[in-house]
Amino acid sequence: GVGLFGSSLKEPSCYVATFFLKKGEIPKWLQGTLIRNGPGMHKIGDTVYNHWFDGMALLHSFTFKDGEIFYRSKYLRSDTYRSNMEANRIVVSEFGTMAYPDPCKNIFAKAFSYLSHTIPDFTDNCLINIIRCGEDLYASTETNYIRKIDLETLETNEKVDYRKYVALNLATSHPHYDTNGNTYNMGTSIGDKGKTKYQIIKIPQSKPGDKEHACFTNCEVICSIPSRSLLRPSYFHSFGMTENYIVFIEQPFKLDILKLATAYFRGVNWASCLGWYPNDKTYIHLIDRETKKILSTKYYTDALVVYHHVNAYEEDGHVIFDIVAYNDNSLYDMFYLKILKLDDAAFEKQGKTFSSPSCRRFVIPLQHDKNVELGTNIVTLENTTASALKEKDGYVYCKPEILFEGIELPRINYDYNGKKYRYIYASKVQWRPVPTKIIKCDILTKTCYEWREDHCWPAEPVFVRAPEAKEEDDGVLLSSIVSSDPKTSSFLLVLDAKTFKELGRASVTADIHLDLHGLFIPEK
Numbered sequence: 058g059v060g061l062f063g064s065s066l067k068e069p070s071c072y073v074a075t076f077f078l079k080k081g082e083i084p085k086w087l088q089g090t091l092i093r094n095g096p097g098m099h100k101i102g103d104t105v106y107n108h109w110f111d112g113m114a115l116l117h118s119f120t121f122k123d124g125e126i127f128y129r130s131k132y133l134r135s136d137t138y139r140s141n142m143e144a145n146r147i148v149v150s151e152f153g154t155m156a157y158p159d160p161c162k163n164i165f166a167k168a169f170s171y172l173s174h175t176i177p178d179f180t181d182n183c184l185i186n187i188i189r190c191g192e193d194l195y196a197s198t199e200t201n202y203i204r205k206i207d208l209e210t211l212e213t214n215e216k217v218d219y220r221k222y223v224a225l226n227l228a229t230s231h232p233h234y235d236t237n238g239n240t241y242n243m244g245t246s247i248g249d250k251g252k253t254k255y256q257i258i259k260i261p262q263s264k265p266g267d268k269e270h271a272c273f274t275n276c277e278v279i280c281s282i283p284s285r286s287l288l289r290p291s292y293f294h295s296f297g298m299t300e301n302y303i304v305f306i307e308q309p310f311k312l313d314i315l316k317l318a319t320a321y322f323r324g325v326n327w328a329s330c331l332g333w334y335p336n337d338k339t340y341i342h343l344i345d346r347e348t349k350k351i352l353s354t355k356y357y358t359d360a361l362v363v364y365h366h367v368n369a370y371e372e373d374g375h376v377i378f379d380i381v382a383y384n385d386n387s388l389y390d391m392f393y394l395k396i397l398k399l400d401d402a403a404f405e406k407q408g409k410t411f412s413s414p415s416c417r418r419f420v421i422p423l424q425h426d427k428n429v430e431l432g433t434n435i436v437t438l439e440n441t442t443a444s445a446l447k448e449k450d451g452y453v454y455c456k457p458e459i460l461f462e463g464i465e466l467p468r469i470n471y472d473y474n475g476k477k478y479r480y481i482y483a484s485k486v487q488w489r490p491v492p493t494k495i496i497k498c499d500i501l502t503k504t505c506y507e508w509r510e511d512h513c514w515p516a517e518p519v520f521v522r523a524p525e526a527k528e529e530d531d532g533v534l535l536s537s538i539v540s541s542d543p544k545t546s547s548f549l550l551v552l553d554a555k556t557f558k559e560l561g562r563a564s565v566t567a568d569i570h571l572d573l574h575g576l577f578i579p580e581k
């Protein structure tokens with residue numbers, strides 16, 4: 058079975074299947090492919106990864122064609138995957154597992170292999186998401202590597218190293234897209250010319266006839282934000298983008314570069330290089346996309362940890378952004394396999410508490426009267442309890458409005474990205490990392506629709522707009538559902554995004570793994 062921990066097949070084969078059981082009606086207009094990514098193999102030979110984010114990337118796709126659905130899955134043939142398979146054990150370090158090459162024969166070889174790891178070369182096991190650059194698709198993680206993939210066959214193509222084109226050692230798996238086909242991403246450049254900075258890049262859409270990788274050679278840094286600290290840049294997993302601004306949250310969850318450089322010989326994993334500083338502030342940076350400058354007002358909030366931005370937009374002189382945030386950094390600890398494997402009783406007993414996510418709205422006033430008294434709330438928007446208190450020396454203390462509790466893996470109708478919007482689609486989580494429900498949250502009425510079924514673990518729901526959509530929620534929501542009951546098979550669920558009623562489902566004979574993120578690519 059694949060399920061949560063993945064299979065331990067030595068050389069898994071490409072799995073192609075048509076669905077064997079269809080129920081209900083899958084709309085005829087739904088033509089295209091939902092392609093998703095996530096960790097699918099946590100054991101290689103006799104070696105086992107420690108953390109769920111370490112698993113070998115397993116791509117899978119659901120193709121909708123004239124009422125038929127085809128399923129396909131294939132491990133990403135990364136360099137990491139190939140090396141591991143050849144050695145029949147884990148030989149490349151991942152987020153939560155440090156791997157050591159063959160025991161060194163002599164002291165010189167040992168010193169040499171240690172040195173070569175001083176500046177770590179990270180993994181190309183791109184397990185987090187699928188990103189689109191023009192017509193091309195890439196599997197992505199958070200290192201400097203992405204891997205081009207083939208939408209139809211799920212085959213793995215060339216490896217792209219961001220460092221060849223721009224100064225970036227890490228980059229997010231959650232880029233943004235504009236309506237002209239450009240892709241925007243953000244990453245961290247470590248110690249380049251003695252400075253550590255966050256960089257926002259624009260990857261222009263490749264044009265027909267362009268040379269290979271033209272979009273990367275034409276890639277441009279649109280803004281560079283100096284890190285507050287040379288050796289401790291903040292960690293971040295995504296960012297927000299409105300029509301005129303980029304929203305970047307510099308949180309007190311930081312990557313320690315010295316720890317990173319020495320992790321290998323200290324025998325600790327990359328994850329242990331992330332530090333949480335609960336007494337520090339969280340800085341909110343707004344970058345003007347036109348002038349490429351950071352706004353000079355020092356917006357900040359209390360210490361928090363955010364992975365996923367939901368959406369951001371402008372309204373009446375304010376930037377509004379919604380994020381899924383935590384009160385501490387415990388989330389990544391929750392995904393150690395030894396924690397995931399605990400049953401409910403054991404989980405409760407193990408003593409460690411995990412912070413639960415909440416969807417928080419921040420409202421940032423772009424301008425305010427210089428004469429306003431210190432301590433005044435300068436948010437002038439109605440219908441929000443989010444506030445922004447003016448303080449001395451150009452500081453503004455922002456307090457969020459809690460929109461919804463216990464949601465993660467948020468998605469929206471992406472046509473509304475950067476615009477005023479109303480609906481969030483997400484997974485509902487309750488003190489265990491495995492989601493049990495899909496939820497639609499209405500920001501306007503503060504009400505929610507939920508879908509759940511016994512023994513069902515739903516993946517991140519993906520919204521697909523209907524062809525003649527008039528309203529934001531005119532479309533369907535797709536989610537692959539992993540069954541935790543061995544007697545029933547996994548299936549793809551199609552919900553009407555407006556009513557949250559089930560339109561149809563299609564069971565697959567293959568084991569489906571619980572994944573992370575994906576994209577719907579409409580048929581051309």
Ligand SMILES: CC1=C(/C=C/C(C)=C/C=C/C(C)=C/C=O)C(C)(C)CCC1
Pocket residue numbers: 110151152179180185198199200227294327328364573
């Ligand atoms: C390998 C590696 C990293 C990998 C991070 C990963 C794989 C994060 C996954 C996060 C997910 C899946 C979050 C979901 O909300 C770091 C720490 C960036 C830097 C050091 C090398």
Ligand SMILES: [Fe+2]
Pocket residue numbers: 230231294364365574
């Ligand atoms: Fe993510």
